[in-house]
Amino acid sequence: MPRPTADRSRGAAVRLRGIVKQYGAGAPAVNAVSLDIAAGEFISLLGPSGSGKTTTLNAIAGFIDIDAGEIELGGVAVASMRPHLRNIGMVFQHFTLFPHMTVAENVAYPLRQRKVPAKERARRVQAALEMVQLGEYGTRRPDQLSGGQQQRVAVARAVVFEPRVLLMDEPFGALDRKLREELQIQLKGLHRELGITIIFVTHDQEEALVLSDRIAVFNNGSIDQIGTPAELYDRPENRFVAQFLGESNIFEGTVRDVDGVRALVCPDGRFVLPAPAADPGTEIHAMVRPEKCRVAPVGPDGDGLTNALEGEVEEEIFLGSSRKLLVRTPTDRVVTVRSTAAADRGVSVGSKVVVTWDSADLLVVR
Amino acid sequence: MPARRPYGLAAFAVITGALLILPGLIVFPMSLSDRRSFVFPPKEWSFRWYENFFSDPGWTETLMNSLQTAVVVAIVATVAGTVAVFGIVRHNFRGKSVVVGLLLAPMVTPIIILGVGEYALFLRWQLVGTGLGFTLAHIVHAIPYVVLTVSGVLMTMDRQLERAAASLGAPPHKVLRTITLPIIAPGIMAGFIFAFISSFDETVIALFLSDPNFRTMPVQMYASMTQEVDPTIAVGASLIMLLSTLLILLSALVFRRRYAKANR
CATH class of the missing domain: 3.40.50.300 (P-loop containing nucleotide triphosphate hydrolases)
Incomplete structure (x- = not known):
């Protein structure tokens, strides 16, 4: 050959x-x-x-x-x-x-x-x-x-x-x-x-x-x-x-303009949508991949529109090169976060954390 | 689960096996007796009854009749039964369960009824006392054995093998010849052996269909037993047992080789 x-x-x-x-x-x-x-x-x-x-x-x-x-x-x-x-x-x-x-x-x-x-x-x-x-x-x-x-x-x-x-x-x-x-x-x-x-x-x-x-x-x-x-x-x-390929966190809600910024409003919070977003008033799903999420210990309150989601770490799964954290929110949903081990030290099971992501990483899906 | 050796079960199996086989084995020493009697155990040993068996046309002819009939029956029943099994296993059609029932019926019908029915029919067709009559009757009796053994292997055969062969360029008749038949061959072989034995030692139908012109060895043995005291019958019985055992052993060996390979 x-x-x-x-x-x-x-x-x-x-x-x-x-x-x-x-x-x-x-x-x-x-x-x-x-x-x-x-x-x-x-x-x-x-x-x-x-x-x-x-x-x-x-x-x-x-x-x-x-x-x-x-x-x-x-x-x-x-x-x-x-x-x-x-x-x-x-x-x-x-x-x-x-x-x-x-x-x-x-x-x-x-x-x-x-x-x-x-x-x-x-x-x-x-x-x-x-x-x-x-x-x-x-x-x-x-x-x-x-x-x-x-x-x-x-x-x-x-x-x-x-x-x-x-x-x-x-x-x-x-x-x-x-x-x-x-x-x-x-x-x-x-x-x-x-x-x-x-x-x-x-x-x-x-x-x-x-x-x-x-x-x-x-x-x-x-x-x-x-x-x-x-x-x-x-x-x-x-x-x-989105769900079949890789892991995803999917939010379901309504598109609204909040303070001149287009956002997804859902029970979990208000999340800024990336540029070509849907029209206000429509019901959509938006997704963010776990590796695009970051966690940080709860700090001073934000303005409510910073793609922040509060919750408590419920499970921590060691994956070698990274960790998977399952964060339960007050609305009782579980958000998956994948983080590299070096970052966000100090976060472990039971920690109160804030999950954040760049608004560009929030994808509108049908 | 902890592996506990089932000694009790093993003993039970051995005893059951012994009960099944020992009464039959008695014919071997009896065939070697030197007296014209069925005294057991024999006092002196000799081959005189074997000599008698092979020099008496009454015995040799009926042995040949039995062998010839059984060979033809086994061939025809194996071919017909195997073709029928392909129809049953590979296709769905109206009345399939009826066809299956009919194919297996000779196995569950009391054999005396088969015998009476075939006798009545064959009298009219003038087939009583002919090799053809015996052969036809025994084919009916043998087909269920072939259907059972062949359908067993055909149903468990992996049909993906046939798809694989087709994808590799083999047309259907070649798939059948080079893949399917070689793989189910042990089942067909077993069916052939069972069909052979079912004809070779069949007695009831044979009693009905016999006349002085044509009879098979089991009929000759029955006549000999009821009419005279002649240890030659023990020779015939020994030969039948030997042949049947050899055939069963052969099929068991073929199967064991296949299973050993499949399970490795």
């Missing part, structure tokens, strides 16, 4: 147009999902279980027939094409190595289907196994491998026939955290090396943030927001995205 080159031309663009899939009566599992995936892009379909992300993936793979919509792979409409003709690699959550074949036979399987001559087949199987650092394991049986090794073989098997698109359905979901992180890094390298399009389904927001060029957040059968990890984190468009 050549050294990493980001040759994304080896991937195929994937276009989804108005995909609908309905199981029985009730709300559709997938409702009018449209998505443009660039050639060579690493995109994650992120959402809770039942949000339609796996159904969408299975529709791309061809395992389910969609009720409406179009699917294009590299410009070719495939919605009515049988799965074995789509030439898409796929890695599943449950280990799906064929138990009656050796590792090498597993990896050779797609090449056999394509009638690749024996000599070239052996060479490509070996290359694929070496790519996932399992070059010595060809003669083993799948049940002689660990879970992580099995998934690496599954990846080798899914890319050995050089598909232009690789689908992954929570491939690391059954592995422990440390192994998962290791494999995520390997997968990133592999993506760079192969330059193919990867569509990755996960319910783990951290995993999606680590891996993806872009993330599509699924909720109730449709996509709530598509964007880069930074876009989704810094500018979530709605409450669901």
Whole structure:
């Protein structure tokens, strides 16, 4: 294998147009999902279980027939094409190595289907196994491998026939955290090396943030927001995205002009809203991330409009490089603050504190 | 939970097993007796009844009849039962539970009723006393064994494996041949063995369908037992037990290898 080159031309663009899939009566599992995936892009379909992300993936793979919509792979409409003709690699959550074949036979399987001559087949199987650092394991049986090794073989098997698109359905979901992180890094390298399009389904927001060029957040059968990890984190468009990606403190209230300053008025207090805010009188949600918050011991009273929230530290969680403080306010809500250990010393469980943030960090979400 | 060794249970299992098998094992020493009697234990040992068995066409012919019938029955019942199981396990259709009931009915129907019914029907079709008649009747009797064993493995098989194979470029018939069938092969093998044994030692239906032209070994044994005192029957019984035991052992070994692999 050549050294990493980001040759994304080896991937195929994937276009989804108005995909609908309905199981029985009730709300559709997938409702009018449209998505443009660039050639060579690493995109994650992120959402809770039942949000339609796996159904969408299975529709791309061809395992389910969609009720409406179009699917294009590299410009070719495939919605009515049988799965074995789509030439898409796929890695599943449950280990799906064929138990009656050796590792090498597993990896050779797609090449056999394509009638690749024996000599070239052996060479490509070996290359694929070496790519996932399992070059010595060809003669083993799948049940002689660990879970992580099995998934690496599954990846080798899914890319050995050089598909232009690789689908992954929570491939690391059954592995422990440390192994998962290791494999995520390997997968990133592999993506760079192969330059193919990867569509990755996960319910783990951290995993999606680590891996993806872009993330599509699924909720109730449709996509709530598509964007880069930074876009989704810094500018979530709605409450669901704000809560699903990272931690958030969300306030619900009415927009009012207070002393000529536009502010959110809610039971917890009055908070200044950043520049292009909503019109006065509208009901909105506003969010601030825990790491944008600061705590300080209660001091002299402010003017009531300084984004200050009084409360008592109820829980202190040590996270190594930072601390997480849960602050209960007099209105009985809990605000999460993440602070680096050096700052705000002297604050601990039971402390009366004031939580503050820069008004620029308060985001209006739908 | 603390691991307490269940000695009581183990003893119970051993006693139950012994009660089941010991009365049958008595045929082995009896077949080696040198007297024309069923005195147990025999005073002198000899192979004379084995000699008698293999030189008497009455025994060898019926043994061959039994073997031939059982092989054909096992093949047909395994193929038919396996195909039926795919229909039942993989598809939903109206009246499915009725079909399942019909497929398993021969197992719960009192066998004497099956025998009477088949006798009446086969008399009209002139199949009594023919190899074909025995084979057809035994196939009906054997299919439930295949349905039970094969549906067991097919239901527990991970269907994602088939999806994986399809995603790798295998058309449905190749998925069946290279993935599904090899994975459920132990269940099909077990079904084949049970079908074989169910035909090989089936007696009740065979008594109805026998005539002087065609009979199977269990019928010959029954006749021998009721008409004369002849330890040759102990030889036949020993052979049946030996064959059945070997087949069961074989299937147990196949299964154990699979389970050992699956659980490692």
